Amino acid sequence: MSTKQEPEEERGQAPRQAASRTVVAEALRQRIALGGFAPGDRLPTERELAHTFGVGRNTVRQALRELADEGLVSTTLGRSGGTRVTPPGSGGGRARAAISAGIRASLRDYMEYRQAIEPYAARLAAERGSGAARRELVALLDTEVTDLGAYHRTDTRFHVGLAEAGGNEVLAEAVVRARAEMFVGGNALWLGSDWSGVYPTDRDFGLAFREEHEAIALAVLAGDGAEAEARMRAHLEDSHRQFLVLLEQFAGRD
Structure with missing residues (x-):
C-alpha cells in the first residue's frame, strides 16, 4: 500500500x-x-x-x-x-534586456499608482500620525547618505515609514509592494547609471535626500495634511522625470 x-x-x-x-x-x-x-x-x-x-x-x-x-x-x-x-552592470546581456523591458513597460504604471496612493498616505501621516512617528521622518533628513545605495535605502525608510505613520495597514502594504515591484531588477539599472544627467557629478547625496524630502517631512510634522499631500505629489513627479532621464541613457547603451 x-x-x-x-x-x-x-x-x-x-x-x-x-x-x-x-x-x-x-x-x-x-x-x-x-x-x-x-x-x-x-x-x-x-x-x-x-x-x-x-x-x-x-x-x-x-x-x-x-x-x-x-x-x-x-x-x-x-x-x-x-x-x-549581482553588482550593477555585471548581470550580462540577458539581465540587462530583462531590466530594460520590464522597467520601460511598467515605469509609467507604477508611478501613476504611486501618485494615487502615496500623496494620500502623506496626508494621513500628517493628520493622524503619532508625534514620535512624525519626528522620526524629520530625523531621517539628517541620515548620512554617502552613495546611491545608501540613498535608496534611506528613501525606502522614508516612504515606507510615512505610509506606516498614517495607521492604515492596507495602504502601507500597498506602498511597500509598489516600491518593491517597481525597483526589483531595476536597482542594477539605476544604481549603475550615470546620474550626471540628474545630479551634478559632485552632488552630495545626503543634501539631495534632504532637499527632496524636507518639505514633505515638515508638512507632516506640522500636521498639515493638504500641504503634505501636495508636496508628495510634486516629489513623485520629479522622481518620475529622473527615471525617464535614466531610461533614456540606458536605452542609448543598448
Whole structure:
C-alpha cells in the first residue's frame, strides 16, 4: 500500500514546494529591490534561509536559482563563495534586456499608482500620525547618505515609514509592494547609471535626500495634511522625470 501512496504524496508535495519556492523567491526579490541586500552583499546560507522561511534547503536552492536566472544574484563556490547580489552592470546581456523591458513597460504604471496612493498616505501621516512617528521622518533628513545605495535605502525608510505613520495597514502594504515591484531588477539599472544627467557629478547625496524630502517631512510634522499631500505629489513627479532621464541613457547603451 505504501508503494502506491508514494507517487500521490510526491504529486501533492510538488505544488506545495512550488508555492514555497515562489514565496521565498519573492521575499528575497523584494528585499533586494528595497535595498535590504545591497549589490555585492552575500545572502544568508541555504541552511539559514531554510530555517528563516521554514522550508527545505532544496526549496531555497530552487528559489535562488530563479533569482540567478533573472540576473539578480550569482553563486560561487569555495570558502569565500556563496550567493551574492549581482553588482550593477555585471548581470550580462540577458539581465540587462530583462531590466530594460520590464522597467520601460511598467515605469509609467507604477508611478501613476504611486501618485494615487502615496500623496494620500502623506496626508494621513500628517493628520493622524503619532508625534514620535512624525519626528522620526524629520530625523531621517539628517541620515548620512554617502552613495546611491545608501540613498535608496534611506528613501525606502522614508516612504515606507510615512505610509506606516498614517495607521492604515492596507495602504502601507500597498506602498511597500509598489516600491518593491517597481525597483526589483531595476536597482542594477539605476544604481549603475550615470546620474550626471540628474545630479551634478559632485552632488552630495545626503543634501539631495534632504532637499527632496524636507518639505514633505515638515508638512507632516506640522500636521498639515493638504500641504503634505501636495508636496508628495510634486516629489513623485520629479522622481518620475529622473527615471525617464535614466531610461533614456540606458536605452542609448543598448
